[in-house]
Each structure stands twice: as structure tokens, then as C-alpha cells.
Amino acid sequence: MTTTSTTWRPPTEFVDQCRELYGLTCPPMWGTPRRPELPTLGGKVAKVMERLGFTPMPWQRYVWDVALEIDPATGLFWHRTVGLSVPRQQGKTQGLLAVKVHRAAAWKRQRIIYAAQTRSMARERWEDEFWVTIEASRLARRFVIRKANGHEAIIHRATRSRIGITSNTEKAGHGPPLDLGIIDEAFAHEDDRLEQAFSPAMLTRPMAQLWWASAGGTEKSAFLNKKRKAGREMIEELWRTGEHPRAAYFEWFAPEDMPRDDPATWWATLPALGHTVTEDVIRAELETLDPAEFDRAYLNRTRKATPPPDPNVPRDRWPGLVDEHSRPGGNLALAVDVSQDRAWSSIGVACERDDGRVHLELVDRRAGTDWVVPALVRLSALWRPLVVAIASSGAPAGSLIDDLVTAGLTVPEDKERPHRGHLAVVRTNDFVEACGQMADAMNQGSAVHRDQADLTAAVSGARTRKVGDAWVLDRWNSLVDVAPFVAVTLARWALVNRGPHVLDDYDVMESVY
Template sequence: MTTSETWQTPAELAEQLRELYGLTCPPLWGPPRRLAFPTLGPKCCTVMQRLGYEPMPWQRYVYDVALEIDPETGLFAYREVGLSISRQQGKTQEILGAMVHRIAAWRRQRAVYAAQTRGMARQRWEDEFLETLDASSLAGKYRTRKTNGNEAIIWSRTRSLLGITANTEKAGHGPPLDLGVIDEAFAHEDDRLEQAFSPAMLTRAMAQLWWASAGGTDKSVWLNRKRKTGRGLVERLWETGVHPRTAYFEWYAPEDLPRDDPATWRACLPALGYTVTEDTIRAELEKLDPAEFDRAYLNRTRKQAPPTDPNVPKAKWPALVDAKSRPTRDVAFAIDVSQDRASTSIAASSLRADGRVHLEVVARRPGTDWVVPAVVKLRRLWNPVAVAVAGAGAPAGSLIDDLVAAGIDVPVDKEHPQRGELAVMRTGDIVEACGQLADAMNQGTAVHTDQVSLTAAVNGARTRRVGDAWTLDRTNSLVDISPLCAATFARWALLIRGPLVEDDYDIADSFG
């Protein structure tokens, strides 16, 4: 399974959506349209038009897929529809179109809408949904019941109704439910609403659960689980060709894309150029806290700022950024494996002409099977002063034998090592390296290019005591700190091992 930072929109999906809908901003995760399946999508688009909205390409795509009919059963192909999309993209109009279509076209249907709270649901139901209907060409085709606790828009011809509910365990209880809509899912901290809806939908063959939201926070447990599950379902769909019963759509800007770049906005905001402009988004960027802008407009999860570890001077890290910094020829590499062995990082360190030390993560990928071939290639290309790896007791220690077997040897003479040999670090070396990097950060002698994985590791790192000193602590850190460990070890290898290296050539050989 890939991660959110490595998964890319399948080229086949991007091409299909461009051809069918003129959609140039495809979702990062989304199912294809099965043309062999009939769909009620166009009917929903007609309802949107009657409501006064011209469907945008992304809205037509979502309708067409979400409302596909399985030709073998005659039922909806998808029982659940998840929509993870940023603010101001037309989510509310999409939801309203689906709900009005359900009650206007189907007899004796019950649709229920839920938002953050019952009060918020009532406000949106009355101030947005009902006002839109009253101002549309559909006015007069329904009656409204506004009794508190019994609100409903009742379609005259079909006797179907659209009501609201609260975010409680009892929500949705009562008569059978045909369409349940959970809006602003980021505000729901558990699955009580879904669990309440499900029993009321069991006996309805054409029932659907729709949920929609922009990104949430660490507390958005239900939404974060739904997003993780939805991504996995879409990735398996594209790997196996087997469609699940959930249609999941997510527009998202991976963390490594800069928030202030219009190209980032164009990659994750499908309404850009239709109902919102780049000037609008730029104004929001200037107005909002960066983390809130990321949540609202890049659909990223807003994470709580981790408490500060007194040993890691992360406040100094932003001032050490030099986006144009590059490694020099005298470079040291280091390897570090995450505690769960899910990923491995290779970092480089080199001394710049101004005396500052360049730090960079040159590779970070899942697992460990790729590491030895990668190090062999880097060693051949760069002829580094050393390749550092933590020894016994560290996750990367298991790679030492394979590295030696690949020709990356441990020095025979520790006082006179050769270029490219292993620097196997003991506990004392690691403690020394950690303290040295902290000093370098405080003194401004380290430089980095603000790579996402490395910066995240600095911000989430935790330490533990070793005697009167300290070392980085993989167990208690808030994120995978292998990028930071690798950079720390590479710097140590450059400055401690580097001066001991005996070059295997005479500089005079360069002249002649």
C-alpha cells in the first residue's frame, strides 16, 4: 500500500475525466466511471440546474459514479459515497442536489441531513436549503414543516421528505432511512451517527449513506478513519480492478507541495476557475493561519503542535533553511530504519565553502530491501568519506552484514579508514552525534532545504536520557524520526570520520 505522499492519480483516470467531463483537476483518489453501468447522475445534474446551479465538471463526475446502477441487480452499485474536498468547491450544492433528487423523483423516501450539531443542521436546512428551493423553479412543489424537532421538506407529488437530525446515538432512529447525509464530517469525533443511521437503512435496497467534509484535525477520529479506509479502497480498486461498495473521492494536496503556489491550488481545487479564483484563494492564504489554510483549502489534516522537547531546538530549524543549498563532493551518507521497519531513510551531509554543514535526505522509501543496492549506487557515484549506520540494538544494525557482503567494508584500521567504508556507531557515538547536531542548530552552522520528512522529524522528535546526556528516542517520538537520525549520523560521520580518511589517490595524479 502506498502512502498519501507517494500515491498519484492514475493516468487512466485523469484521461477519462478529461475526455468525459473536461475535468482537468482529477481527484487524487477516485474511482473511474464504468460506462457499462447506467447512472442517475444526469438526473441529479438536472435537479441542480433547476435549483439555479450549473454543475461543474467535478460535480457531474461524482454524481455519475456515485449513482451508477448495477445492471445485474438494478440497485445502486455503491452503498456509501465519501467526498473529501476543500471548502468553497460546491460541496453544499452537490449534497443538496442529491437530496432533492431523492425526494422529488422517488416515492415515500426519507432523507436525513446531519451537520456538526442539530442547531447547525437546522440553520443550513432553513437558511440555505429551503431558501435555495424557494428561489428556484421548483418552488411550490413541496410544503415545509418547521416544527422544532420535526422539521421536514415534504415533496407534494412523491410524499417523500427531507429532515434533519442530531449527532447522537439516537439519530436516524424511527422509520426506514433511504438517504443519510453526514456533512462537515470533520466535527464528528466518533461513529455514533453512522451507527445510528445503519440500522434504519438495512431494509432499504436502494439506501445510500453520503458523507462530506474538508480536512479535519487530530480529533476528527471518524473522518480520519474514513479517509484512510477510502484511500485504501481506491488503491486496491486500481490494483485489482475490483470495485468496492463504497465510492470514495478525495482532492488533496500532499504535504510536500507548497501552500503558496497556484500550481498546488490547481491540483486540488476542482472549482478553481469556476466559482472561485486564484485571487480568492490568495486572500484566504493571507488571512488564515497556515495550518488552518492547509485544512480548509488543501484538505490536509490539521495536527496539534507537539509539545517542545527541551533537547531538540526545533525553533531554530526554520532559520536554517537554504533552498538552494546542494551537497559538495566531500559527502558522508548515513542509513536509519524506523522502529517498525516500515521505512528507511538515507541522508547526506557535506561541508560547504562557508563552513556550514549541508544536511539532506537523499532517499526515503518503504521497507528495507532497497537500501543496500541504493547505498552501493550512491557509494559508486559519490565516493563518500563514510557510510554511517547505528550498530547493535538499532533497527538499521540488521543491515550491516548485507552491506559488508555488498562490498561496503568495516575499516580494518580504525585510525586510518578508507573512503566509502562503514562507520558503525556505538551508543557513545550516537549520543555524541545528537549533542553535536543540537549545538549546530543553536549556533546556526547547519543548513537544510526544508524537506517535509526531515522537518516533520525535527518537530516530532523526542529524546531520552543516557547518563547525563541524551539521545533521540524512536519509541516516544510523535513521528518517524529516521530522517532526522540519518541526518544526525551523516553529520557525525562527515566531521568525525572524515578527517581520519586516507584518500586513495595522490592529488598530483590530477596533473600531468
């Protein structure tokens, strides 16, 4: 599976392990599994956190146990790097502090460096959070602080290990050997300069580790986005091959098909929920924050720039057409469309409701095209649609026409007297008409939908191109795969323009005889 797949879910055995070992009912979407046969220092970090005044949460104990596994053959850490992508307010800062304090107390003369968005922000967190926490804890007497600018250090009295800070510049991290580097708030780093500075300084340190941590970022978060992509691929490869890399990765994430306002989504994405965070707090954030910022902060999604609207697609009307209880039924039409690169195919349905409005729904969307013909044959037998629409041979889906005819969906010789379930091949002029009719339906409020993530994304990212004095949806230049929107547009056109011929010429006569 690829990292862009919306079908990836944590393996059942991993979910069971998290629950059985840690009582963790909110496992990461992508996470390195614990290998119980390997010793770990995670338990010692948990004790440090208790002495700092915090109760370790299940997700923190899981991350520490995995990240600090020891290779029995060498006595060194198995994982040289650790990536942690978790939503905001889940205890990330306290968890990282416990790792740093444990490192400072466990080994002599360790150099520990912390970096945040900027040096000033790292300094603020280092002094106002890290030191304040240590100073108020049972470990206060074991540490002393040095605040001189450029020489900041929280120093363990016995080991002389130091917790310092650095800036996000090309020169950051240069100097003496580095034992533990922490790159926090990775979403704010637009390149990998810190990693490039930290890594060489760790080469001679046998127990060195580099950690990066962050909630979701934006499209400009080049470092974070690269790391998340690589981490997802690494975990999926681990489950395919069973081979454990020398890096650990943990990411809590809500895919787009999980509604932001559903508490079930929160419980599946926020590992601190029920421990230090409540549903009421998250609900208040949902009501306060911009939806895109809520998604970034609490669902760990990448915030994307809002694209400028296409003047032909009234996408601002789309949210007002939502009816989550609407369902297809009765006389309906199906349609299929394929993305320009043929990577994805979509089947849409349209049917007229009792109130006269047309229900639009994305029936299925999957990778490739090989599943489409069997699916349409099965749906046709189950639902007995009035029409099955598909774009002509000049469009990506056109290559499926012959296979559909072979499978039994036929094109009528007289389109004015079609049979139920006939195949309607949509020509360019038909597509122009379908797109215009869909825009009118959205503006007039005569269409309804269930706010499906893939369909709504297709409407939001749709772009159009001119055809004479009119326009059609543009598969090439749309910002996303627009096939889900095209599919329901064609289905609506088929229902309204071809469906009546079936009902008038055949179904009524059959009822007489």
C-alpha cells in the same frame, strides 16, 4: 499499497478517464472510477442543479455519475453508501443539495434526512441555505416549507417527499424508514452513532443511500478518520483486483510532500479552482490562516495536535535554516538509519558549502530495508563520498553492516588513516557526540536544509533519551519515524569528524603524486 503510503497516486487510466469524460483536470487522490457501461442518474442531478441556479462543475458531475450508477441486473443503485472528502469551499453543499432535491422530486414519499455538526447547525443550513436556494430558484413552486421545531421539512408538493434534519445523538434517525441519509461535516462527529442509527432505517428501502461528506478533521475526528482510512484501502484494493464494491469513495488530498504554498499543489487538490475559486482567494487564505488550519481546510489533511517540544531538540530553529536552493556537492558524507520497527529506512547526506555551512538532505526514504545496500553502493560509486556512516550493531541499521562490507564498503583498520568511501560504524559515544553537535549547529545556524516533509516531520516529532549526563535521539519514543533526522545527524558527524582524516591523509597526497 497501504493507506499510509506516501507513494500512492491515482492510476494514469483513471486520470485520463476523468479528463476525457468530464474535463476534470483535478481528479481525486482516491476515487471510484466511472463505469460507462452502467446507466446513471447523475445527469438528472446535474439538471436539477442548473434549475437551482448553479452551473455543475466537472468534479460534481463525476461524483454524481459514479455515485448514482444503476445496477442493470436489479434496477437499483449500485452503491449503497457514498463517501466524499473534499476541501472547503469547493461546492460540496450545493452538490449535496442537488442530490437531495433530485431524490425528493424523482420518487414519491421519500424520507430524506440531513445531519451536520449539531441539530442547530443543521437547522441553520437547512433554512438559511437549502430553503433560500430552493425558494429563489426555478423549482420554488414545487416545494413548500414546514418550520415547526421537531417537524422541520421541505416538502415536494407532488411527491410528498420530505427533506428534514436530525441531531447528532443516539436517537437520531430513528423512526420511519429512511431513503436518503446525509451526514455532513463528518469531521465533527467523534463516533459512528448517526451511521448506526441511519443504516437500520434503510433496510427495507430498495433505493436507499447513505452519504457522508467532510473536509479534513483532527485526530479527534474518529468517524471521519475511520471512514477515510477504509475508503483509501477500498480504492487501492479496487485497482489491485478490478472488483467494484457496493460503496463509492472520493477524496481530494495533498500528501505532506506537496508544499502548501505552491499553486501547483492547489491545482492538484482543489477541484473548484478555476471555476468558483481563484488562486488569489487561496493565497489570501494561506496568508490569514494558521498553517495547520490551512492544511486541514484546503489541502484536506488531518490536523494534528502540536506536540510539546523536546528540550534537547531546538526544533524552533529548524524553519530558519531553510534554503530551498541548496544542493549537495563536492566532498560529502552519507549515512543510513532504520526505524525501530524496520518498516522504513532513510539515507541522509551532509556536505560543506562554500560559505562554511553544512547542507543536510534526505536522499531517499523507502519502506523496508532490502533496497538500502544497493542504493548505498550506487550512491558511493556516483558521488565518491568521504565517509558512509551507519549505527552500530545495537541499532536497527546495524544488521546491514555485514551486507555493506560484502558489497565493498569496508571499515578501515586505522580510523585515523581511512580511505575515501570507508564505512564508519557509529558507536554510542559517537552518537552522543553527533546529536550534541547537531543541536549546536541548529542553534548556531551553521546547518541548512531544503524543508523536505519527511525530514522536517522527523525533527518536529523527535524525542530524546538520557545517556549518562548526555542524550541521544530516541527511536522508540519519538512521535514519528525519526530515522530521517538520525540519518542526517550521522552524516553531519561523519563529515565533520571523519571526513578531514580522508582529505588530510589521502586526497592531498594523491594530488602531489
